[in-house]
Amino acid sequence: MPTLSIGNLSAGGTGKTPLLLHAIDWLQRHDAQVGVLSRGYGGDEGRILEERHPAATLIENPNRREGLATLQAQGGAEVLLLDDGFQHLRIQRDLDVVLLDATRPFGRCFPAGFFRERPRALRRAHAIVLSRTELVAPSKVEAIWQEVDQLRAGCRALPRLEGGMVARDLRRLHDGAIESVEVLAERPVRLASGIGNPASFRALVEAQGAIVEADERKGDHHAWSAADCTAWSDDRWVVVTEKDGVKIRPFTPEQVWELRADWRFHRGENDWQEILNRFYLPVRAARIEPLWSAHDPEGRVVE
DSSP states (O other): OOEEEEEESBSSOSSHHHHHHHHHHHHHHTTOOEEEEEOOSSSHHHHHHHHHOTTSEEEEOSSHHHHHHHHHHHOOOSEEEEETOTTOTTSOOSEEEEEEETTSOOOOBTTTSSBSSOGGGGGGOSEEEEEOGGGSOHHHHHHHHHHHHHHTTTSOOOOOEEEEEEEEEEEETTTOOEEOGGGGTTOEEEEEEOSSOHHHHHHHHHTTTOEEEEEEEOOTTOOOOGGGGTTOOSSSEEEEEHHHHHHHGGGOOTTEEEEEEEEEEEEOHHHHHHHHHHHHHHHHHHHHHHHHHTBOTTSOBOO
16 A cells, blocks of 8 residues: 655644645545544544545554554555654655754754754655745745755755645634634734644734734643633634644634634645655556456457
8 A cells, every 4th residue: 555654853833734634635636545544642633634534544543553454454545644654664655755844944852852853864755845934034945955955965856845824714613603714804813722833823823914912822732621711701712723623612612713724835736746646656557457457459348
């Protein structure tokens, strides 16, 4: 089964989930039966995936090999996406995609910092995607790519893939009502997030014209409780991320909205589609082979 890993060097906050959903969308639009392996930590990514792509088979298990066995036992999946799998080398993959956050591409490793691996690990990547490039100057983007080129000296050249999040809409948590992001223009709001890069969430909200009067930041994958929401007692809108929204819904006040966002490529979208096309090609070929073997050279069906 062709396997694609989407991961990062850091402990999170690179935009991995939106890119994963983007890849699932492309594969499903090209008729692929998609399986996804996730560690399931925090539960937020899995719930979003189930809502957006219910036809995909999701297996959540911290033990990736056990998760893979479960997926194979269920059958049906033609391609496998390994969520946050760059460091999980026990599962063979055909394509290793690594995201770098342009606002903080490199840093110290654990325990002094929040990076899992040193930058030199990029030498084993098959594709590198620079995320949140809309939040930094073009000169910084170029400097990051130059550093990546130096780290990968002697390795195969890779296309420059750049992208970030674009606001999709707002969904009120208690009843599912949908509003255009245009309603945020000049609206005073309170932000609440428990993600790896809360500054990027604030930047996305402010890009819609909202006036951020409060910014409540919890740890990544924060387990929201009713007690956390007691301070949200006024009429001011509270805007949360989609990851946080799936946890807050059971006890949400009426004025809480989740900002749903999608991945968008700023550079290299055609290269990305070609990468996915090559990844998916063996599945297409396997579908065609039985059809050819069932006919003789003159096109007559073989009984």
